[in-house]
Amino acid sequence: MQSFDYIVIGGGSGGIASANRAALHGAKVLLIEGRYLGGTCVNVGCVPKKVMWQGSELFHQMMTETKAYGFDVTSQDFDFSTFVANRDNYIQRLRQLYQQGLDQNGVQVVFGLARLKNQQEVVVNGESYIGKHILLATGGAPVIPEIPGAEYGLTSNDFFDMRELPKKVAIIGSGYVAVELAGVLSHFQVETHLIYRHDHVLRSFDRETVSHLEELYRKEGLHLHPYQEVQSVKKQSQGYQLNLSDGSFLQVDLFIWAVGRKPMTDSLGLETTGVRVNEQGYIQVDEYQNTKVAGIYALGDLTCQPHLTPVAIKEGRQLSERLFNHQVDAKADLTYVPTVVFSHPPLGTVGLSEEEARQKYPDELITVYTSQFNPMRYALLSHKLPAFFKLVCVGKKEQVIGLHGVGEGMDELLQGFAVAMGLGATKADFDRTIAIHPTAAEEFVTMTRKKD
Ligand SMILES: Cc1cc2nc3c(=O)[nH]c(=O)nc-3n(C[C@H](O)[C@H](O)[C@H](O)COP(=O)(O)OP(=O)(O)OC[C@H]3O[C@@H](n4cnc5c(N)ncnc54)[C@H](O)[C@@H]3O)c2cc1C
Numbered sequence: 001m002q003s004f005d006y007i008v009i010g011g012g013s014g015g016i017a018s019a020n021r022a023a024l025h026g027a028k029v030l031l032i033e034g035r036y037l038g039g040t041c042v043n044v045g046c047v048p049k050k051v052m053w054q055g056s057e058l059f060h061q062m063m064t065e066t067k068a069y070g071f072d073v074t075s076q077d078f079d080f081s082t083f084v085a086n087r088d089n090y091i092q093r094l095r096q097l098y099q100q101g102l103d104q105n106g107v108q109v110v111f112g113l114a115r116l117k118n119q120q121e122v123v124v125n126g127e128s129y130i131g132k133h134i135l136l137a138t139g140g141a142p143v144i145p146e147i148p149g150a151e152y153g154l155t156s157n158d159f160f161d162m163r164e165l166p167k168k169v170a171i172i173g174s175g176y177v178a179v180e181l182a183g184v185l186s187h188f189q190v191e192t193h194l195i196y197r198h199d200h201v202l203r204s205f206d207r208e209t210v211s212h213l214e215e216l217y218r219k220e221g222l223h224l225h226p227y228q229e230v231q232s233v234k235k236q237s238q239g240y241q242l243n244l245s246d247g248s249f250l251q252v253d254l255f256i257w258a259v260g261r262k263p264m265t266d267s268l269g270l271e272t273t274g275v276r277v278n279e280q281g282y283i284q285v286d287e288y289q290n291t292k293v294a295g296i297y298a299l300g301d302l303t304c305q306p307h308l309t310p311v312a313i314k315e316g317r318q319l320s321e322r323l324f325n326h327q328v329d330a331k332a333d334l335t336y337v338p339t340v341v342f343s344h345p346p347l348g349t350v351g352l353s354e355e356e357a358r359q360k361y362p363d364e365l366i367t368v369y370t371s372q373f374n375p376m377r378y379a380l381l382s383h384k385l386p387a388f389f390k391l392v393c394v395g396k397k398e399q400v401i402g403l404h405g406v407g408e409g410m411d412e413l414l415q416g417f418a419v420a421m422g423l424g425a426t427k428a429d430f431d432r433t434i435a436i437h438p439t440a441a442e443e444f445v446t447m448t449r450k451k452d
Pocket residue numbers: 009010011012013014015032033034035036037038039040041042044045046047049112113114115137138139140156177264267268299300301302306307308309310312342
């Protein structure tokens with residue numbers, strides 16, 4: 001039986017990052033992956049999603065904006081299947097790069113579903129391996145609700161297998177995935193219906209910012225159906241009929257479940273180890289990724305931390321710094337985690353929403369600044385998508401504790417502001433900073449409109 005310093009189960013964002021870092025510090029590392037290297041992010045998450053986002057942005061611009069800029073785009077042919085094939089080739093190359101990186105660092109890779117036999121032994125493909133330290137990094141998978149006909153629906157994984165665009169589609173859910181896939185399809189001029197149970201999408205985000213995005217989505221022709229649940233689905237000779245909670249029906253070519261994800265713990269054999277999970281099945285860890293069992297760690301989508309690739313990567317690398325490079329206090333600092341919903345236009349957030357700020361600091365002064373403007377991209381167009389920006393500050397010194405926005409470029413401009421907020425920047429620090437003109441980012445350092 002082979003022994004390793006470190007066995008990593010799951011070759012996604014967190015697992016690969018941790019395995020490579022451990023190997024760089026001289027550990028003997030085994031990485032076990034059940035399907036394909038890169039996990040969710042590379043294969044059915046961030047990467048194909050961002051390529052789709054980019055493709056649909058281009059499509060939309062070509063169809064609606066290029067003429068005003070003087071282009072004569074006479075052929076509007078678009079071959080979706082070529083686009084998808086190019087996307088998949090790119091992903092294939094990424095997987096190869098991951099494999100090369102692991103090889104170069106001396107990480108041994110085995111493909112197969114791993115199962116813990118006890119606290120130190122892992123079995124894969126009938127072989128047993130002993131690990132001094134074991135990392136669980138098996139991520140999550142999409143959920144399908146239990147209603148009649150639910151099985152006819154696609155998940156986000158299936159979305160990336162689509163080889164042609166439907167004419168009319170429904171997306172059920174209100175989180176990142178629902179909002180992003182709805183935006184992509186709508187920008188590809190697919191009639192898109194977004195169906196969700198409550199009043200708003202993205203309910204953990206700043207309410208006012210989300211309302212702005214919803215307004216833009218409506219303006220772009222996306223059909224929003226708040227306060228609706230899909231109660232059952234009937235297959236028809238062509239497409240599907242969704243039966244909604246208000247008694248109405250919606251006929252679509254296809255529909256996509258985007259109602260959340262569940263942690264991938266089923267195949268792991270956790271019961272043999274004493275590793276604890278919470279009510280939703282997520283593995284309980286402390287801020288150092290320790291589970292309740294010494295020598296077994298977990299990270300990323302398998303735990304309750306924000307389910308974002310850079311979070312999983314940071315957790316994985318910091319864990320390896322701690323275990324294999326004597327950095328005894330290494331842990332991921334999740335105080336200001338910037339995040340972007342790749343909607344059209346993107347919505348970005350760092351820190352607390354206005355609602356969270358008021359709840360967290362009931363006795364402190366909360367000041368809120370907002371700004372709305374038309375990005376220059378629309379200068380020559382009759383059709384405009386105004387951007388919205390917001391700062392949430394606390395105390396007399398007005399420390400900026402929340403920064404939110406919807407608008408072109410929001411995805412790229414957010415990172416630097418997250419650094420400033422991590423350093424405790426105040427509204428005065430923002431105001432002191434010279435703007436870059438003409439950009440969207442300058443709105444954040446020129447805001448004067450205080451909300452009552
Ligand atoms: C549609 C979509 C879009 C997303 N877009 C973004 C984005 O734009 N930005 C962002 O930051 N995040 C995004 N995310 C989230 C991001 O993909 C995840 O947070 C991230 O992949 C989590 O990494 P992980 O290492 O925890 O798990 P994963 O990347 O899911 O990796 C887990 C790996 O473990 C393997 N595995 C499972 N069970 C076993 C087993 N028993 N044995 C061996 N291997 C096993 C799986 O095959 C998988 O490869 C997106 C997610 C989705 C679904």
